[in-house]
Amino acid sequence: MDVAEQTQAPTDPSTVDSQRVPTVIADDVHVIYRIHKGAAANTGATAALKRIVSRTSTPNIREVHAIKGVSFTAYQGEAIGLIGSNGSGKSSLLRTIAGLLPPARGAVYTLGQPSLLGVNAALLNDLSGERNVALGCLAMGMSPDQVKRITPEIIEFSGINERGDFASLPMRTYSSGMGARLRFAIAAAKEHDVLLIDEALATGDRKFRIRSEQRVRELRANAGTVFLVSHSLGSIKDTCERTIWLEGGVLKMDGPTDEVCRAYEGR
Amino acid sequence: MANTAVANLHPRLTPAELAQRHGLKVANDRPPLREYTRQVWAYRHFITAYSRAKITSSLSNTRLGQLWQVLTPITNAAVYYLIFGVILSQGRGSIDNFIAYLCTGVFVFIFTQTAVANGTSAINANLGLIRALHFPRAALPITVTLVQLQQLLMSMVVLAAIVLFTGEPITLRWLLLAPILFLQTIFNIGLTMVMARFGSKVADLKQIMPFVLRTWLYASGVLYPVSLLRDHLPDWAATLMEANPALIYIELARYALLDSNRENLVATPMQLWGTALAWTLVVGIGGFVYFWRGEKEYGRG
Ligand SMILES: Nc1ncnc2c1ncn2[C@@H]1O[C@H](COP(=O)(O)OP(=O)(O)O)[C@@H](O)[C@H]1O
Ligand SMILES: [Mg+2]
Numbered sequence: 410m411d412v413a414e415q416t417q418a419p420t421d422p423s424t425v426d427s428q429r430v431p432t433v434i435a436d437d438v439h440v441i442y443r444i445h446k447g448a449a450a451n452t453g454a455t456a457a458l459k460r461i462v463s464r465t466s467t468p469n470i471r472e473v474h475a476i477k478g479v480s481f482t483a484y485q486g487e488a489i490g491l492i493g494s495n496g497s498g499k500s501s502l503l504r505t506i507a508g509l510l511p512p513a514r515g516a517v518y519t520l521g522q523p524s525l526l527g528v529n530a531a532l533l534n535d536l537s538g539e540r541n542v543a544l545g546c547l548a549m550g551m552s553p554d555q556v557k558r559i560t561p562e563i564i565e566f567s568g569i570n571e572r573g574d575f576a577s578l579p580m581r582t583y584s585s586g587m588g589a590r591l592r593f594a595i596a597a598a599k600e601h602d603v604l605l606i607d608e609a610l611a612t613g614d615r616k617f618r619i620r621s622e623q624r625v626r627e628l629r630a631n632a633g634t635v636f637l638v639s640h641s642l643g644s645i646k647d648t649c650e651r652t653i654w655l656e657g658g659v660l661k662m663d664g665p666t667d668e669v670c671r672a673y674e675g676r
Numbered sequence: 677m678a679n680t681a682v683a684n685l686h687p688r689l690t691p692a693e694l695a696q697r698h699g700l701k702v703a704n705d706r707p708p709l710r711e712y713t714r715q716v717w718a719y720r721h722f723i724t725a726y727s728r729a730k731i732t733s734s735l736s737n738t739r740l741g742q743l744w745q746v747l748t749p750i751t752n753a754a755v756y757y758l759i760f761g762v763i764l765s766q767g768r769g770s771i772d773n774f775i776a777y778l779c780t781g782v783f784v785f786i787f788t789q790t791a792v793a794n795g796t797s798a799i800n801a802n803l804g805l806i807r808a809l810h811f812p813r814a815a816l817p818i819t820v821t822l823v824q825l826q827q828l829l830m831s832m833v834v835l836a837a838i839v840l841f842t843g844e845p846i847t848l849r850w851l852l853l854a855p856i857l858f859l860q861t862i863f864n865i866g867l868t869m870v871m872a873r874f875g876s877k878v879a880d881l882k883q884i885m886p887f888v889l890r891t892w893l894y895a896s897g898v899l900y901p902v903s904l905l906r907d908h909l910p911d912w913a914a915t916l917m918e919a920n921p922a923l924i925y926i927e928l929a930r931y932a933l934l935d936s937n938r939e940n941l942v943a944t945p946m947q948l949w950g951t952a953l954a955w956t957l958v959v960g961i962g963g964f965v966y967f968w969r970g971e972k973e974y975g976r977g
Contacts, residue, residue, distance in 0.1 A: 431698050436691035443976065445879045454887055457880035480691070508703035509807045511976050517703035518695035522810060535733035544729055547722035548809045579736070 432603050432634040433483040433506055433523070437515035440476035440501050440658075475501040477658040478515065483603075485520075488625075488635040490645035490666055492673055493655035499638045502655065503605040506636065520633065521602030524549070534581040538569055538591055541580055545595040559598055566624075567594035568617060590617055597624050602633045608640065622648060642670050706971040713964075715812045723815045727822040734823075749831035752786070753779045753838060760899065771901050772936045776835075776842045780933055781898035783831040784926045787857075788864050789889050791824045795868030796885050799876035799974050806975040813974045814967055817868040825861055832857075839933050852932040859956040860925045866956075866963025873970045896922040902942045918942050921955040928952055 475498045483489055491499045504510035506517055507525040533541060542563050546556040567590045569575045569583065580588060593606075606625065625635060625648060639645050645652060645666060652669040654662040662669050689697065707715065716723075735741050753775075761775050771777050798816045799806065806813065832853070840846070875881045895917060897905065902923065905914045917923070928948050930937050941948070 431694060431700065434691050434695050434700060436695075454883045457883040460880055461878060461884070482691070482694070504807050506703060507810070508705075509810065509975055511704050511972055513976075516692070518691070518700035519703045520698065520700050523703070524810070525808065533729050533733050535736045536729050540729060544722070544725055545809070547719075547725050548811050550718070550811075553721050 430485040430520070431482050431518075432485050432487075432520040433481075433636075434518040435479055435481050435502075435506070435515070436518070438476055438479045438502070438505055438512045438517055439474070439514040440498070440505055440510060441513040442473040442475055442501075444471045444473065475658055476505065476512075479655070479658075479660045480515075481653060481660065481663055483634050483636070485633050487651055488637065488649040490649035490652035490669075491636055491638045491655065492640075492642070492645065492652060492669070493661075497655045498658040499655055500607050501658075503607050503636060503638060506603070507605055519603060523603035523605055524596060524599065524601040525605040525607065535579050537578060538567075538576040538580055538583070539564065541591065542576075542595055545592075546598065549596075549599050551599070563591075563594045563598050566597070566620070567591045568620075586614065593621055597621070597628065600628060600631050603636070604628055604634070605636045607638045618644070642674070646670060704972055704975075706968070709965065709968055712812060712814070712968050712971070716814050716818075719811050719815050722811060723818050723822065726815065727819045727826070730819060730823050731826055745827060745830040746834060748827070749783060749834040752782060753834065756782060771940060773842050773844060773934060776839045776844060776934055777901075777930060777937060778899065779835055779838050780930050781896070781926045783828065783835050784860070784929045785893060785896055785898050785922055786831070787824055787828040787860065788867070788922055788925070789893065790827070791821045791864040791868050792871050793885055793889060794820045794824070795871040796875035796882050798868065798872040800879065803975065813971055814869065814964065817872040817967065818865055820872075821861060821864045821868050824864070825857075828857065835933070844933065844935050847935060849932045853929065856925060856928045856932060856952070859952050862960040863921060863925070863956045866959035866961070869963040869967035870959075873967050876970070876974060892920075892922060896920055896926060897942070898926065901940065902927065903940060905942075919951060921952075921959070924948055924952050924955065 479498075479502060491502065493499055501510060503525055505512050506519065507523045508517070508519070509525060533544065536544070539560065542560050543556050546559060546563075547553070551559070564570055564576045567587075569587050569591055575583065575587065580591070583591070596604075604625070622644065625637070628635065635648070637645060637649055649666050651664065652662075652666040653660060654669050654673055662672055695701075706712070731745075735744055738744055740747065756778050757775055760778055795817050798820050799813065802816055806816075836850075871881075871885075893899070897917075902918075905917050909917065923942065927942050928945075931941055931945055931948065943951075
């Protein structure tokens with residue numbers, strides 16, 4: 410808490426306000442997952458009917474409070490790193506910024522439509538890489554013509570065809586690195602106002618990492634703001650000048666990458 | 677803490693005011709109904725591509741693959757023929773061509789039944805997709821219905837063969853099948869949307885649905901002649917049962933396909949069309965609006 414207060418406002422306060430355009434504002438965001446444990450007992454239809462009629466909730470519902478009141482403001486042209494241990498809520502925060510996971514309390518305001526590209530993006534594993542590319546592009550709102558034009562580029566960029574024609578094989582035959590590369594390639598095909606990258610860069614090999622970091626820099630130059638979740642502090646230091654440290658769903662520190670990383674490493 | 681940062685940069689503004697000043701929008705805000713409708717239309721290519729992908733992937737692990745789309749209705753018809761045509765060959769009242777009568781009812785009913793059953797989990801079964809990509813969520817229940825529509829069209833090919841094989845003539849009325857199935861599709865989309873929103877809040881609904889749907893099957897005059905309703909129920913109850921949308925669509929399909937059954941319809945064709953249209957409009961539009969109102973909640977789990 411104290412740390413956060415010393416290290417906020419990464420730029421000179423006198424130049425802010427009117428000149429900097431905020432792109433993402435998180436205002437006391439809480440995220441709660443509700444999990445149906447689907448217990449062995451009490452799943453019969455009569456028990457279910459009784460629960461619906463008596464309006465009691467399922468006995469096996471558990472809540473996970475993943476984000477506990479996070480607030481920050483991100484500006485145009487910023488690349489912000491997001492660090493924290495596993496389960497600290499980084500992915501949940503990105504999903505909420507993207508508008509994909511409704512906050513339980515608080516609000517997120519965004520300029521334009523943020524896009525999340527994560528390793529968890531659900532594509533259809535039984536379909537070929539090519540059809541997944543088409544589906545993903547359509548889901549991002551492209552027209553069929555655009556999709557047809559851009560598909561070879563995406564496959565080329567992802568490099569999944571480097572060792573034979575994998576694009577026409579079902580995605581379940583891909584290694585996890587290949588899948589992640591294809592997903593990154595799909596999402597990176599479009600220019601985004603706000604781009605949210607969730608550990609996508611870490612899974613590829615070295616060559617792909619360099620190519621994707623290059624692409625992130627391009628996307629950044631062309632548009633607004635980039636959020637990058639990574640466990641490799643190196644790639645955060647390379648791409649981001651500001652870093653947010655989450656721990657246990659709470660914003661622990663927010664400031665220039667050097668300072669936050671130093672505190673994070675020395676924790 | 678980070679609140680302090682905002683306060684320092686913009687001394688007089690709350691986050692909400694700052695957002696408003698720079699034109700930022702709430703991240704998961706629900707668009708107005710017209711805009712939402714426009715978005716759904718703009719995503720039509722995604723919807724059809726996703727439906728096709730679902731059909732392909734659902735059969736990709738079977739050896740016979742797409743052939744199952746035809747084999748399933750044939751197997752269904754064979755089972756019903758065995759039970760109702762051979763074993764229980766009584767109780768068909770004045771129906772001359774009971775097998776074709778039965779199969780028409782079964783295939784048309786299965787369209788609505790499966791769409792509704794799958795629609796109940798349209799949101800919950802796709803949470804991964806919902807939490808990964810941006811699209812109007814109405815695409816999901818529509819996809820559920822379109823997948824079943826594709827199955828229905830295959831069933832109709834089988835049905836046409838059965839109807840011809842059992843001695844019915846081909847008439848111009850067969851063409852009416854197109855508008856009938858169109859109305860039923862819109863009805864199904866609306867109902868699927870209601871079930872999808874309902875099912876996203878009440879996880880137990882999925883357990884209940886098989887019983888509700890079986891009751892609906894028995895009340896829809898599929899397995900027995902519709903005239904039995906009037907014979908065995910008080911008038912008001914029979915009238916109520918005869919307004920059942922599934923029964924209306926089934927009777928219309930029988931009217932279109934079965935020349936031998938023209939005398940046994942539950943109401944005049946004009947009345948059937950009127951009721952069908954009313955159901956389609958009410959459930960189609962009502963379901964869409966109901967689903968739209970919940971757009972912000974989907975994805976919460
Ligand atoms: N789909 C989910 N359902 C229920 N709980 C979840 C889900 N995803 C994440 N969580 C929980 O939310 C917390 C934060 O997870 P996550 O945002 O994935 O963290 P990180 O990305 O920082 O590793 C964890 O406690 C995790 O168990
Ligand atoms: Mg994560």
